[in-house]
Amino acid sequence: MTKGNLEQIVADGEGLFLEFKHRLPESERVAREVTALANTSGGYLLIGVTDDGNLSGVKDPEEEMYALNHALEKYCTPAIALKSEYIKVSRTRTVVVIKIPLSPVRPHYVRDLSTHQRSVFVRYRDMCIVASREARKLMKRSPETENVLIELGEKERLLLHLLEQVGRVSVHSFAKRARIHPGRASRIIIRMTRAGILLHHIGLNEDYFTAGEALRPNSCK
Incomplete structure (x- = not known):
């Protein structure tokens, strides 16, 4: 990547795929930012770029990389494969470009060392937020979650009818309409998403x- 390429990327501003950092923040915070990108769509972390671009x-890109790797080793599991590049922007200053791919081993967790709990983070626009239960479940891949075929029962058909009416559904709106527990609504939605009938979108709230x-009559059995 050249300085010109970097300037073009930065010109678009922070967003779903791009995070700016003037300096590397404290360890747990940067772990959240990196895992959120790896868990969502991949992207870039640019160290040495202010919020306004x-x-x-x-001064010392090696020191920034050391701190980043230390933070990820300390807080993240499983490990995330990163690629880094140093771009000189002046005689004494360098921007550290961290490329974070969409991970094939999602979800990546961030450990809270004081409570020993683990959290999953995702990217929403230019923010790092806690992943929903559905997002966490849909990240996981196994032979049981691939090429899912489902039978459309009463509740599934009600969900499709709701989609036709309003264009989008949430777990809670479906649970309320179907008069079922949110946990059951979540399981139905996850199965239908894995079957390709539904498409998942991360929301702020x-x-x-x-x-x-796959929402076609001959796509489901």
């Missing part, structure tokens, strides 16, 4: 689901 750079590509 100024390429301020850092609540995730929602829209019609997926």
Whole structure:
């Protein structure tokens, strides 16, 4: 990547795929930012770029990388594969470009060392937020979650009818309409999403689901 390429990327501003840091923040916070990108769509973490897009750079990129790797080793599980690159922006300053791919071993967890609890984070626009139960479940891949075929029962057909009416559903809106427990509504939605009938969208306060590509009469059994 050249300085010109970097300037083009930065010009678009922070968003779903891009996070700016003037300097590396405290360890647990940066662990959340990196895992959120790896858990959602992948992207870039740029160290040495201010929130307004100024390429301020850092004096010692090796020190920043050491601190980043230490934070990830301390707080993240499983490990995340990163690629790094140093871009000189002045005689004494460098921007550290961290490329974070969409991880094939999601979800990645961040450990709270004081409570020993683990949390999953995702990216919503330019923010790092806690993942919903549905997001966590849908990240996991196994032979049982691939090429899912389901039978459309009464509740599933009610959900499809609700989609036709309003275009999107959430776990709570479906549970209320179907008069079922949110836990059951969540399981139905997860199965239908894995079957390609629904498409998952991360939301700030609540995730929602829209019609997926497999929503055709001959796609489900």
